[in-house]
Amino acid sequence: NAGVTQTPKFRILKIGQSMTLQCAQDMNHNYMYWYRQDPGMGLKLIYYSVGAGITDKGEVPNGYNVSRSTTEDFPLRLELAAPSQTSVYFCASSPRGLDIQYFGAGTRLSVL
Amino acid sequence: SQKIEQNSEALNIQEGKTATLTCNYTNYSPAYLQWYRQDPGRGPVFLLLIRENEKEKRKERLKVTFDTTLKQSLFHITASQPADSATYLCALDNSPETGANNLFFGTGTRLTVIP
Numbered sequence: 001n002a003g004v005t006q007t008p009k010f011r012i013l014k015i016g017q018s019m020t021l022q023c024a025q026d027m028n029h030n031y032m033y034w035y036r037q038d039p040g041m042g043l044k045l046i047y048y049s050v051g052a053g054i055t056d057k058g059e060v061p062n063g064y065n066v067s068r069s070t071t072e073d074f075p076l077r078l079e080l081a082a083p084s085q086t087s088v089y090f091c092a093s094s095p096r097g098l099d100i101q102y103f104g105a106g107t108r109l110s111v112l
Numbered sequence: 113s114q115k116i117e118q119n120s121e122a123l124n125i126q127e128g129k130t131a132t133l134t135c136n137y138t139n140y141s142p143a144y145l146q147w148y149r150q151d152p153g154r155g156p157v158f159l160l161l162i163r164e165n166e167k168e169k170r171k172e173r174l175k176v177t178f179d180t181t182l183k184q185s186l187f188h189i190t191a192s193q194p195a196d197s198a199t200y201l202c203a204l205d206n207s208p209e210t211g212a213n214n215l216f217f218g219t220g221t222r223l224t225v226i227p
Contacts, residue, residue, distance in 0.1 A: 004155075031213070042116065042201070042217035043156070050213075058214060090155050097213025098144050098205050103155030 002026050006091050006104035013081040013111045021076040021107050023091030031094045032074040033058075033101065034066065036087040043090065049074055050097065081111045114139040116218040118202060124224045125192055133187040133221045135202035140216065142204035145178050145185050150199045150220065159200075160187075192225045199223070 007022045025032065030051045035043040035058075045058030049068040063085060065077040074093075078085060088108050092101040119134035135145070143164050148156035162169045162178045162185070169176050175188040189196050199222045203215040 033214075035217075040121070040219060042219045043203075045214055045216075048214060059216075092155070098207060098215075100146070100158045100161065101156075101215065103157070105155050106153075 004091055004093055004102050004104035006089075006107050008107060009105065010108045011110070013078075013109065015081060015083065015111060017081050018077070018079050019081065021078070021089055021091075021109075023074045023076065023104060024072050025074075025091075025093040025102070026072065027093060027095070027102065028071060029093035029095050029102070030071070031097055031099075032068065033092045033094075034064070034074070034076045035090045035092065036060065037090060037106075038087050046076065046089075078109075083111050085109065086111045114206075114216070116140070116202065116204065116216055118200075118218040118221045120221060121219070122222045122224065124226060127192060127194060127225050127227050129192055131189040131192050131196070131223055131225070133189075133200050133202075133223065135185040135187070135204075135218055137183050137204060140183075140204055140206045141208045142180075143207050144205055145176075146203045146215065147174075147176055147185075147187050148201045148203060148217075150201060156201055189223075192223075194225045194227050197224050 004025045033048045034046040047066040049055045091104045094101045115138040147159045150156045177186045199220040201220045202218045
Protein backbone atom coordinates (compact mmCIF):
# COMPACT_ATOMS: atom_id res chain seq x y z
CA ASN A 1 0.00 0.00 0.00
CA ALA A 2 2.03 2.95 -1.27
CA GLY A 3 -0.49 5.76 -0.56
CA VAL A 4 1.13 9.11 -1.39
CA THR A 5 4.70 8.95 -2.68
CA GLN A 6 6.96 11.99 -2.89
CA THR A 7 10.32 12.23 -4.58
CA PRO A 8 13.01 13.26 -3.91
CA LYS A 9 13.28 13.10 -0.11
CA PHE A 10 16.03 15.72 0.04
CA ARG A 11 17.39 18.26 -2.40
CA ILE A 12 19.79 21.17 -2.33
CA LEU A 13 19.36 23.84 -5.01
CA LYS A 14 21.38 26.87 -5.90
CA ILE A 15 19.63 30.23 -6.17
CA GLY A 16 18.03 30.57 -9.61
CA GLN A 17 17.88 26.85 -10.36
CA SER A 18 14.62 25.09 -11.16
CA MET A 19 13.26 21.73 -10.12
CA THR A 20 10.12 19.63 -10.00
CA LEU A 21 8.90 17.91 -6.87
CA GLN A 22 7.05 14.74 -7.75
CA CYS A 23 3.90 13.45 -6.05
CA ALA A 24 1.93 10.33 -6.92
CA GLN A 25 -1.02 8.67 -5.19
CA ASP A 26 -2.51 5.24 -5.84
CA MET A 27 -5.82 5.68 -4.00
CA ASN A 28 -7.75 7.16 -6.95
CA HIS A 29 -8.37 10.35 -4.96
CA ASN A 30 -9.78 13.34 -6.80
CA TYR A 31 -8.27 16.00 -4.56
CA MET A 32 -4.54 16.63 -4.26
CA TYR A 33 -2.65 19.33 -2.37
CA TRP A 34 0.80 20.83 -1.97
CA TYR A 35 1.81 22.35 1.37
CA ARG A 36 4.98 23.85 2.73
CA GLN A 37 5.97 23.67 6.40
CA ASP A 38 8.48 26.08 7.88
CA PRO A 39 9.90 25.68 11.42
CA GLY A 40 7.39 26.86 14.02
CA MET A 41 4.76 27.52 11.37
CA GLY A 42 1.73 25.53 10.36
CA LEU A 43 1.28 23.89 7.02
CA LYS A 44 0.57 26.48 4.34
CA LEU A 45 -1.34 25.49 1.20
CA ILE A 46 0.51 26.29 -2.03
CA TYR A 47 -1.76 24.81 -4.72
CA TYR A 48 -4.50 22.24 -4.89
CA SER A 49 -6.39 20.27 -7.51
CA VAL A 50 -9.93 18.90 -7.48
CA GLY A 51 -9.34 16.59 -10.43
CA ALA A 52 -7.29 16.03 -13.57
CA GLY A 53 -6.94 19.27 -15.51
CA ILE A 54 -8.16 21.49 -12.66
CA THR A 55 -5.82 23.38 -10.33
CA ASP A 56 -6.17 26.41 -8.10
CA LYS A 57 -4.02 28.63 -5.90
CA GLY A 58 -3.76 28.27 -2.16
CA GLU A 59 -2.41 30.73 0.41
CA VAL A 60 1.20 30.94 -0.82
CA PRO A 61 1.37 30.20 -4.58
CA ASN A 62 4.01 32.74 -5.64
CA GLY A 63 7.13 31.16 -7.12
CA TYR A 64 5.46 27.82 -7.82
CA ASN A 65 3.51 26.15 -10.60
CA VAL A 66 1.53 22.94 -10.81
CA SER A 67 -0.16 20.74 -13.37
CA ARG A 68 -2.51 17.78 -13.09
CA SER A 69 -2.65 15.74 -16.26
CA THR A 70 -3.65 12.47 -14.55
CA THR A 71 -5.56 11.53 -11.40
CA GLU A 72 -2.42 9.95 -9.94
CA ASP A 73 0.22 12.66 -10.38
CA PHE A 74 0.49 16.23 -9.14
CA PRO A 75 3.99 17.68 -9.67
CA LEU A 76 5.08 20.99 -8.14
CA ARG A 77 7.46 23.12 -10.17
CA LEU A 78 9.84 25.67 -8.67
CA GLU A 79 11.18 28.18 -11.16
CA LEU A 80 14.14 30.42 -10.21
CA ALA A 81 14.58 29.01 -6.70
CA ALA A 82 15.05 31.54 -3.89
CA PRO A 83 16.29 31.09 -0.29
CA SER A 84 12.74 31.85 0.90
CA GLN A 85 11.66 28.56 -0.67
CA THR A 86 13.80 26.57 1.74
CA SER A 87 11.21 24.44 3.49
CA VAL A 88 9.71 21.00 3.86
CA TYR A 89 7.12 20.29 1.19
CA PHE A 90 4.24 17.88 1.71
CA CYS A 91 1.87 16.48 -0.86
CA ALA A 92 -1.52 15.16 0.26
CA SER A 93 -4.62 13.64 -1.29
CA SER A 94 -8.24 13.14 -0.28
CA PRO A 95 -11.22 11.44 -1.91
CA ARG A 96 -13.38 14.57 -1.56
CA GLY A 97 -13.07 18.12 -0.33
CA LEU A 98 -13.09 18.53 3.48
CA ASP A 99 -12.34 14.83 3.86
CA ILE A 100 -9.41 13.14 5.57
CA GLN A 101 -6.12 14.04 3.93
CA TYR A 102 -3.40 11.47 3.39
CA PHE A 103 0.11 12.89 3.39
CA GLY A 104 3.36 11.85 1.81
CA ALA A 105 6.62 11.69 3.76
CA GLY A 106 7.76 15.10 2.52
CA THR A 107 10.61 16.63 0.53
CA ARG A 108 13.19 18.66 2.43
CA LEU A 109 14.47 21.42 0.15
CA SER A 110 17.32 23.82 0.82
CA VAL A 111 18.06 26.74 -1.51
CA LEU A 112 21.56 28.13 -1.02
CA SER B 113 -7.22 38.70 10.71
CA GLN B 114 -7.64 34.94 10.65
CA LYS B 115 -5.80 32.92 13.27
CA ILE B 116 -5.59 29.32 14.45
CA GLU B 117 -3.82 29.09 17.81
CA GLN B 118 -2.77 25.92 19.56
CA ASN B 119 -1.85 26.08 23.24
CA SER B 120 1.84 26.36 24.02
CA GLU B 121 4.37 25.07 21.59
CA ALA B 122 5.29 22.24 23.96
CA LEU B 123 3.43 20.26 26.60
CA ASN B 124 5.07 17.78 28.99
CA ILE B 125 3.01 15.33 31.04
CA GLN B 126 3.61 12.23 33.11
CA GLU B 127 2.78 8.84 31.71
CA GLY B 128 -0.73 7.74 32.65
CA LYS B 129 -2.12 11.26 32.91
CA THR B 130 -4.59 12.88 30.50
CA ALA B 131 -3.13 15.31 27.98
CA THR B 132 -5.39 18.16 26.89
CA LEU B 133 -4.50 20.15 23.79
CA THR B 134 -6.35 23.30 22.75
CA CYS B 135 -7.15 24.75 19.34
CA ASN B 136 -8.69 28.23 19.20
CA TYR B 137 -9.66 29.95 15.97
CA THR B 138 -10.57 33.50 14.95
CA ASN B 139 -12.46 34.66 11.87
CA TYR B 140 -13.15 31.19 10.52
CA SER B 141 -16.51 29.46 10.23
CA PRO B 142 -15.56 25.80 9.99
CA ALA B 143 -17.92 23.06 9.02
CA TYR B 144 -15.31 20.48 10.08
CA LEU B 145 -12.36 20.36 12.41
CA GLN B 146 -9.66 17.69 12.17
CA TRP B 147 -6.75 16.59 14.32
CA TYR B 148 -3.53 15.13 12.93
CA ARG B 149 -0.43 13.64 14.50
CA GLN B 150 3.03 14.39 13.10
CA ASP B 151 6.20 12.56 14.07
CA PRO B 152 9.64 14.09 13.37
CA GLY B 153 10.62 13.80 9.73
CA ARG B 154 7.22 12.44 8.68
CA GLY B 155 3.99 13.70 7.17
CA PRO B 156 0.89 14.31 9.29
CA VAL B 157 -1.41 11.37 9.97
CA PHE B 158 -5.15 11.82 10.46
CA LEU B 159 -6.60 11.06 13.90
CA LEU B 160 -10.13 12.42 14.28
CA LEU B 161 -12.69 14.56 12.46
CA ILE B 162 -15.59 16.36 14.12
CA ARG B 163 -18.41 18.23 12.41
CA GLU B 164 -19.85 21.58 13.52
CA ASN B 165 -23.07 19.94 14.72
CA GLU B 166 -21.20 17.38 16.84
CA LYS B 167 -20.12 18.20 20.38
CA GLU B 168 -17.80 15.27 21.01
CA LYS B 169 -16.09 12.40 19.19
CA ARG B 170 -14.15 9.49 20.65
CA LYS B 171 -11.75 6.92 19.30
CA GLU B 172 -10.07 4.56 21.74
CA ARG B 173 -8.05 6.79 24.14
CA LEU B 174 -8.69 9.92 22.08
CA LYS B 175 -11.52 12.41 22.56
CA VAL B 176 -12.18 15.65 20.73
CA THR B 177 -14.74 18.34 21.53
CA PHE B 178 -15.88 21.20 19.31
CA ASP B 179 -17.52 24.36 20.64
CA THR B 180 -18.50 26.73 17.82
CA THR B 181 -19.64 29.39 20.32
CA LEU B 182 -16.26 29.50 22.05
CA LYS B 183 -14.53 28.86 18.68
CA GLN B 184 -12.49 26.16 20.31
CA SER B 185 -11.65 22.47 20.05
CA LEU B 186 -10.13 20.39 22.83
CA PHE B 187 -8.19 17.20 22.11
CA HIS B 188 -7.71 14.74 24.96
CA ILE B 189 -5.43 11.71 25.21
CA THR B 190 -6.28 9.62 28.25
CA ALA B 191 -3.85 7.21 29.96
CA SER B 192 -1.03 8.78 27.97
CA GLN B 193 1.99 6.70 26.96
CA PRO B 194 5.51 7.66 25.84
CA ALA B 195 4.49 6.46 22.35
CA ASP B 196 1.97 9.33 22.24
CA SER B 197 4.87 11.82 22.15
CA ALA B 198 4.51 13.75 18.87
CA THR B 199 3.31 17.05 17.47
CA TYR B 200 -0.46 17.38 17.18
CA LEU B 201 -2.00 19.65 14.57
CA CYS B 202 -5.53 20.95 14.35
CA ALA B 203 -6.97 21.82 10.96
CA LEU B 204 -10.21 23.44 9.91
CA ASP B 205 -11.99 24.72 6.83
CA ASN B 206 -13.78 27.96 6.11
CA SER B 207 -16.15 26.53 3.52
CA PRO B 208 -19.40 28.17 4.76
CA GLU B 209 -17.74 31.55 4.13
CA THR B 210 -15.73 30.88 0.98
CA GLY B 211 -17.17 27.73 -0.58
CA ALA B 212 -13.61 26.43 -0.87
CA ASN B 213 -12.75 22.97 0.44
CA ASN B 214 -9.29 23.80 1.80
CA LEU B 215 -7.96 23.07 5.23
CA PHE B 216 -6.06 25.59 7.34
CA PHE B 217 -3.59 24.18 9.87
CA GLY B 218 -2.50 25.40 13.27
CA THR B 219 1.19 25.51 14.20
CA GLY B 220 0.88 22.43 16.39
CA THR B 221 1.59 21.43 19.97
CA ARG B 222 4.59 19.19 20.69
CA LEU B 223 3.56 16.69 23.35
CA THR B 224 6.13 14.79 25.39
CA VAL B 225 4.94 11.99 27.69
CA ILE B 226 7.49 11.37 30.42
CA PRO B 227 7.84 7.78 31.67
